[in-house]
Amino acid sequence: MLRLVPENTKINFLGMRMIALAVSTMLVLASIGLYVSKDLNYGIDFKGGSSVAFELTEPVDLGHIREMLGSLNLGDTSVKEFGAPEKAMVGIELQDGDEEVQNQTIELVKSTFSAEYPDIVYLSSGSIGSTVSGELKSDGILAVSLAVFFVLLYIWFRFEWQFGLGAVIALVHDVVLTIGFFAITQLEFNLSIIAALLTIVGYSLNDTVVVYDRVRENIRRYNKLTLLEVLNLSLNQTLARTLMTSITTLIALFALFFFGGEVIKGFTAAMIWGVVIGTYSSVFIASPMLLFFNVKREQMIIHSDDSQA
């Protein structure tokens, strides 16, 4: 049978904690730097504006589409291929004026395209005014913050405060790096990416909790081992499972990425990145945090409500 990880590995994960910490700090700083300097490529959900996706019978001449849009004087516009050479999507920035103006803009763009390409088929179109986009943005920030906060409470309640804090640091690490990923790739950051962020929070946490659970069990069981040894032992014991689950999840995600269609590509890209980062962070960030916060054995033994040793 296939064994990803040989039995009884004795990798000294904690020995690499300083390197991991340095790498992560750099990546986090780089992400923040990128976010500040390049900003994200927000979708119309967050910045308001309009978009039209269409299909032609011939491959789309993106340059010509750009020229046509330019002649309409709509300010900042974007044109990109949409899954196939015959399909394209244009984005138009929020126009001055009320919501009605956004709608007229779509109609103007459509009628211009229809005049040029009589066989054009419109796949989708939409516009979002500034009120709704502002709300979506604040709701998104609120959602991610709330999720992280609840997680902190839950882990604190189930384990100890050091675990809660360690898990949350790992989560913030994952979220920041994912935002950095979107800043550097300039993939569109839209509402579904918020969903991806929350799922990454859930997934990374899942991983962290499995490791923490083992740490708690081992602290109680092996009272001769130092905390560092217990952490290394727990990480090695759960390593097979950590990799196994990441791989099955990645298999599903890659299937979505390659076959799930254009609309959710950004979402799956974020998830794939998040799963990789989340797996890394539960091993190299969340666990060393317990060492930095110095979990005491006595704390774990008093709380032996569900002792299994």
Place this chain on the structure above:
Amino acid sequence: MILAVCLFGLWSAMPNFLSLEQRASMQGFLPEKAVSLGLDLKGGLYLELGVDSDAVVKSRMDSLSDQVKDIRRTERLSLRQFKVDGSVLTFNLRDVTEMDKLLPKLRPLAQVNPTLLGVAKAEIEIENDELGNVSVTLTDFGLAELKRQALAQVISVLGKRLDPEGTREMSLQPRGEDRLILQIPGVKEVQPIIDLINQQAVLTFHMVDETTTSDDIARGRVRPSAMIADEYDGETLIRKIAIEKRVMLTGENLKSASVTFDQNNKTVVGFVFDTAGGKKFADITRKNVGKRFAIKLDDRVISAPVINGPILGGSGIIQGGFTVEKATELSTLMAAGALPAKLTVMDQQLVGPDLGADNIKAGKMAIMIGFAGVIVYMVLTYGRFGLAANTALIVNVIMILGLLSILGATLTLPGIAGIVLTMGMAVDANVLVFERIREEQALGRTPMNALENGYRQALSTIFDANFTTFLAAAVLYFLGSGPIKGFAVTLSIGIVTSVFTAVVVTRLILVLWLGGKRLTKLPI
């Protein structure tokens, strides 16, 4: 028990695998509901509409002001200095001694609606001082009630306007106190829908002011009781016309409206008044033979015919140089009634049927490939134990579909992503258990012992790990909107069913399989 749960899941998921005809032939045996598809999968229009609540409040305050002026006339009171500011109406009573006469007349102006607990709350609050200053204020309750009623009216009117036959499967739901979400499947063009939404469609009937000459109109000189309006023939402005301000009849008195043809075979809109309206109409037409009558929709006079004789039947036609489309639009607007205020389109998304079909195809493809990938990988790693986990995985996907059908949830593309993601994560619980069994066996336990211990030890971990993911999904559900909600629903359902299938179902399979055998080592 376990089997019963699985079979129930299968039963409720069944309609999703069958075509409509098959479903019809099995009526009574299978549940009727299949998962309904979101607009991103079947194509259609999503609109978020805002109701102008300020205008609703203003029109209520204006009508209060008119009612007070009516009291002034009937009671011959010395009222002056009328002023409306937001939700406050103020005026002054010159002769303070008349206050006792005024106040009892003001109180009935409040529309009192009993609350849930049966306690009546006042919609307005009346205050006065010794100088004769009176203020009529809408209370917070009154404001909330006003907005609630306006929203309810918008939903009812839009329902009649956009779906007079009731066959469109559209959904109109309030969101917050002054917004609503409109979803119509199968729509390809946005503009006709927006045209129907954008008009408030306040229909009023006025007499034409014949004393004002066209010269006066050009100079903008009209009597205080009259006003100048634009007269249209179809879509073209033909002239300015002076009409009496006084409203003779309104669209509220209409019973129905429809497109018909007149004797010249021109498209016209026919309408029928209700009993009260019909009587008034007969009265007006009898008294005003030979004069002109103006029919006004919002700020346009759409027709101003001469009254040729009394119309007693309570019905009439509007000739206005309409195309068939315009006449249809007008009759729909007339039949549905007026909106309490103008609506704004705040957010719109149109998904064409082609993209919807593409999305479904892509979603199916991703599910199958993801499924196959995970299944093959599990068998490669855990052998026959992997088979047990795969069986559980299949049961899991069926149960997700079943639960979605029962809950009447809507499946969106992010929802499909949720299912695919759950498949990847669903095996996690089994991976936890299987790895634990391997460990226990390595520690030298007997096969059945290792199996038991593996499940027991992994259980608390599985619970903790899944509960935290569930937390994130719950936050998504409560704060997310539209498709994101759909994703949160499938993800949370997936978490619950995957724990059930991975822990309970695989265990059953393994116990059935290993139960009678004497093994020295588990094949894991």
